[in-house]
Amino acid sequence: MSAPDDAALAELARGLSFAIGRTNRRMLAATQGLGQGHLNALATIYRSGPIRPGTLAQLEFVSAPTMTRTLRDLERRGLVRREPDTRDGRSILISVTEAGEHQVLRARSYRAELLADLLARLDPHEVATLRDALGALERLATIEGDPGDRPGGRRDS
Template sequence: MSAQVSDDGQLAGRLSLAVGRLHRRIRLASNDVPPLQLSTLVSIENHGPLRLGELAQREAVTAPTMSRVLAALTRRGLLVRTIDVRDARSSRVALSPAGIRLLAEVRSRRTALLDVRLARLSPQQREALIAALPALEALVVET
C-alpha cells in the first residue's frame, strides 16, 4: 500500500474528497437542471412511468417536495402525465421527447468534461484508473 494512504481511514477520506470534488465539477456541466430534478428524470428513465409516491420514495423526499419537482419538470415540457390504468385517481409520469433529449445533452456535456480532464492525465494515471474501475463500480453496489 502507498505510504500516502496508510490506513482505511485515510483512503476513505481522500477518496471521498476526490469523488466529491469531481462530482461537483461534473454537475456544473448541467447547472441549468437542479440536482433533484435531474435525478428524478433519471429515475423515470430507469424505472418507467411512475406515480408521484413511487418517485418520492426513490428520491427520498416527501410527496409535497416531489409534487413541486414534477410541476417544474412539467412546466419545462420534460414530462408527460398519463392516467394510471390501475387507479384512475392517480397519474404516472414519463419522459417527454424533450426530457429524453435533455438527458442525452446533459450526459454528452458531462462526458465531454470528463474527456478533457482524462486527456490531462499521464498514460500511467489512465491505466491506474482503468485498473481501479471494477473496485469503484463495486463501491456503488448496494449490499
C-alpha cells in the same frame, strides 16, 4: 486482504466525497439550470420509463415532498408529464417528454466529453487505477438502503 479499519474507511470516504463532489460540480454546467437532484430524477424517469412518484422518491433517496417539488419543477419546464395509471386510477405515472429526453442525452454527452478530457490529463497508471475501480464505484452508486441501516451503522447528521 484484510478489511479496512474504521479510520481507513473514514479517510477514503472523505477523499471520495471531495473528488466526486468537485468533479460533479464541474459537470453541472451541462444541466442548464437544473440542479443535481432534478437531473438525477429526470435521468431515472428516462431510464425507467413511466414511474410512480413514490417509487421515484425511493430510487432517488429523497422524501415524497421533495420529489413532489422536483416533479413540479420538471413539469413546469416541460421535461416530464403526468399520466393516469391505467392499472390504478388513484395513482399517476411520470414520464419524460421529448424535451426531457433531449436534456438527459445532452447532459450525458457533455459530461462524458468533460470526463474524457479530464481523464486524458491523467497519467496512464491513474487511468488504469480508475478503470480498475469502476466496478466498485458503480456498485457504490447503486447500493440500496440508508447507510444508517447497516449492522453497526450510525447516522451522523
